[in-house]
Amino acid sequence: MAIKKTALYSSLWASCDQLRGGMDASQYKDYVLTLLFMKYVSDKARDNPYSMIEVPPGASFDDMVALKGDKEIGDKINKIISALAQENDLKGVIDVADFNDEDKLGRGKDMIDRLSNLIGIFEGIDLSANRAEGDDLLGDAYEYLMRHFATESGKSKGQFYTPSEVSRILAKVVGINKDTSQEATVYDPTCGSGSLLLKASDEAPRGLSIYGQEMDNATSALARMNMILHDNATAKIWKGNTLSAPQWKDDNGQLKTFDFAVANPPFSNKNWTSGLNPAEDEFGRFEWGIPPEKNGDYAFLLHILKSLNSNGKGAVILPHGVLFRGNAEARIRENLIRQGYIKGIIGLPANLFYGTGIPACIIVLDKSRARSRAGEAGQGIFMVDASKGFIKDGNKNRLRSQDIHKIVDVFTKGIELPRFSRHVPLREIVANDYNLNIPRYIDSSDPEDLHDLSAHLQGGIPNRDIDALVDYWQVFPSLRATLFASARKGYSRALVSAAEVKSTILAHDEFKSFAGRSLVPFTQWAEDAKLDEIAKGDSPKELIFDLSEDLLSRYANMPLLSKYDVYQLLMDYWAEDMQDDVYVLVQDGWPAGKVLRKLVAARGEKLKETPDLVINKVKYKAELIPPALIVARYFKDEQNTLNELQAELDGATQALESFIEENSSDDGLLSDALNDKDKVTKVSVTARLKQARDAEEKAALRQAKKLFDAEASAKKALKDAQDALDEAVFRQYGKLDDDAIKTLMVQDKWLAHLKSAITAEVERVTQQLANRVKQLEERYSQPLPELTQAVQDLSEKVAGHLKAMGLSL
Structure with missing residues (x-):
């Protein structure tokens, strides 16, 4: 049976436990990823005689398995990897890690046990049942590991990985789409592990021609492995310093130009001039100005600009400082704006990246329509302030699927949203001395909740606060009259106690009608989704893309409910549970729903999974259908x-x-x-x-x-x-037959969960109204005269008690 994504991820992360202690994450990633690569190419070569990676005799993962317990296991593993590297021109790529390093892996029996256990973990991962070409299972697993390695490596070593959520934004806003030709080129001059290039290539229906350069030897090796694991073995990744020794040049010796460029350069590099005299740059990259000697942000931006052809488009991640810093950078920024090269700027939340906690932005370059943005009457720059949309994930912030979708929708369609995005004309930028600091143009702060002094003094709830809830009154036109009545000019009084507000709203006929209407798009979506027609060979990624886009569009005009919030409900469920189910179904078909897997613990170890059923002391795990669903239906x-x-x-x-x-x-x-x-x-x-x-x-x-x-x-x-x-x-x-399995999976599991989630979202939106109404009622429930009288009454009562006791104030 095909391995689930989460099960694969768990096994791979368990392999890291075998290496902890002797080295940090930035080092043991080389060992784990090398073994993942060896396992993948070995399985693929065994099942596919036309595999692009040739596995010669004695150079497969199976040969490593035979070494478990061998006294010379480390040295022999090195020789196996070296043989595969030699055969496929991968020297310096897959043989970076030394499996015979006693300082990192221990001496004698410690090394033997550690490497034997490590190989044993990968041996237990059956990749032969999964088509990596169809679902990128291994490529996704690689990114999973990279994300965790970056998290554990900390500030100094996190630069080799750009969070996949940010990569997806760059890939989409740079202009690659379903019409982009396979011959189009994409370039990353600081490609790290290659995630940005792969995400960009994924946006084209048949991929792109990939070019990259990475200064760090080990990281460039990771990028090469990443390309192969994602079935991009022909991608061209080069080692070297992009600024001082760019690899990609035309026959005339000038920089090669590309259709697209994406990059996440090192922030504020203080050594960018190493090996380079920018005043005498042979490639003319600094014609718009020379960046400060101790800050290389604009050096990378200018290199990318020079590397784009006349219709080229680029997207670069840089620190926010490039938008407003002065002196040399201000002159460069002004020149680029005046030339119309900057199409847009997207401000991101702080603490997204592993190498730094500072906020960053995406600068989108576009040479194809530069003239239309240049000049005093130019179209200007489209700006997005996406700094507020994220969730906490451990000690980092992370963009949600809905955040990504909203940014891409707004940017690619030029949609102006209050406190989020706007098209800034060039004359306004000029008036601000070419300062591009986003808060100068977009105020993303929430409106201040002002107290009304008159209401505190004389009572009543200000009508302006009630009017501000207009979105709700449009959906519940008579509910306002149920909750409020006119008190005096400009003020109302509450008709329902604060404690009964929510129950009153929930019991109102207009709310019940709205709750029913809110599920209609979901019901229609569920009918059209035809989830019971999922078949072997389908692409899970294409499936979830089609499903999520359809659901999002159906909720586009539903009042009060955000289409992006509903979209997020599906994407969360997909990540948590549904994608595992679908990955198994497209590999093994619907009969996989009846599979109960026996759980057997390794000798001397406890079970790592909780059994779903125990029959005659034998423990079983249900692969797809939990026993609770069987019980509920039968x-x-x-x-x-x-x-x-x-x-x-x-x-x-x-x-x-x-x-x-x-x-x-x-x-x-x-x-x-x-x-x-x-x-x-x-x-x-x-x-x-x-x-x-x-x-x-x-x-x-x-x-x-x-x-x-x-x-x-x-x-x-x-x-x-x-x-x-x-x-x-x-x-x-x-x-169970196929029909019964489909009913249990689609109706009882997937759709029941999603329906419940949308119902909860409707209640959450209603709770927001109830909370605000309750807040207003409590805020102005007792005006100052009442409070003064209450204090006076209590004082008189205390004085009376004291007098009765023979005391006086």
Whole structure:
């Protein structure tokens, strides 16, 4: 059976545990990724005689497996990798890690055990059942590892990986689309592990011609491996310093130019002039100005600009400082703006990147329409402030799928949204001395919630605050009259207490109607999605793209609900659960739904997975359909009986615990039945009953024993019923046909979850209204005169009490 993505990720990350201690993440990534590469190409070559990677005899992963326990395992692994590298011109790419390094891997038996265990983990990953070409399973696993390595490597080593969420934005806003030719070229002068190039290439239907350069030797090797794992073996990745020794040049010695460029250069590089005299640059990259000697941000931007052909487009990640810093950078910025090369700027949230916590921006370059943006009457620059859209993920921030989609939609379609995006004319930029700091042009701050002094003094809720909820009143036109009534000019009074606001809204007919309407697009989407027609060979990535785009479009005009929030519900569920199901189905078909996998722990280890069923002491894991879904559809009566038995057990346990608590104090009737741990047990009660002489104590002991017996009987009845139900469920799996599996998977699992999530989103939106109404009511519930009178009344009451006591203030 095909391996699930999450299972593969878990196994790969477990392999990292074998290496921790002897080196940091920036080093052990070389070992783990090399073994992943060896396993992948070996499996692929075995199943595909036309594989682009030739695996000669004695140079496969299977040859590594044969070395487990070998005293010379490290040296022999090196030789196996070297043989494969030699055969495929991969010297310096896959043989970077030294598997015989005693300082990192230990000496003697430590090295033997560590490498044997490491190989054993990869040996247990069956990649032969997965088509990496169709679903990028291995490429995605590679990115998963890279993300974790970057997280663990910290600030100094995180530069080799650009978060995939940011890569996706660059790939989409740079202008690559379904009409882009396969012959088009894409270039990254600081390509790191190659993720940006791959994301850009993915945007074209048949990929692009890839060119990259990376200064760090180990990182350029990662990029080469990444290309092969993503079936881009012909990608051209070169080692070297892009600024001082650019690799890609035309026959005339000038820089080669490309259709597209994407890049995440090192921020504010202080050594960018190493090996380079910018004043005498033979490639003419600095005609618009020479960047400061100790800050190379614009050096990379100017290199990329020079590397674009006359219709070329680029997208570059740079720190926010490039938008407003002065002196030499200000002159360069002005020249680029005046030439019209900058199409747009996207401000990103802070703390997205692994090498730094500072906020960054994406500068989008476009030579093809530069003239239309240049000059005093030019179109100017499209700006997006996306700094507020993210979620916390550990100690970093991360863009959600909805954040990415919103940024791309707004930028590519030129949509102006309040506090988010706008087209800034060139004359406004000129008036600001070519300063491009986004807050000068877009105020993304939330409107201040101002208190009304008159309302605090005289009472009433300001109508301006109620009017601000106009989006809700348009959907619930009579609800406002249910909640508020006119009090005085410009103010209203509450008709419902703050505590009853939410229940009043939920019970209102207009809300019930809205809740029903909000599910109509989902129902129509579910019918048209035809999820039960998923077949072997389908592409999971194409499937989720089509599904998510369709769902997003259906909620485009639904009032109150954000189409991006609904889109996120699907994307979250896809990432958490649904994609694993689909990946298995497109590999093994619907019969995979009935598979129950036996769980067997390795010798001396505990099970790493929680079993779904235990039948005759054998533990099973359901691959796709949880037993709860089987129970809900086929065994409702049995489950109801089980619930009743559970209730009986709970009652018996509560009765027993209450009786013991009442009678086990120091002078209680069960005090002599306490065991060494000061607990009353059935054993201690039985033993004391044989010795007791007091009639009242004996009666209490008999009652305790009776309650213990009742609890034991209830436990046995529940266990017997649970075992019988488990056995019936186990047998039912074997009876499932394709239609039954489709119903369980599509209706009971996927669509039921999504429907519940959308219903919860409707309630969340309603809660926002309820919270605001409640806040306004509580804020102005007692005007100052009432508060003053209340204080005076309380003071008089206190004075009265003091006088009655013979005291006076």
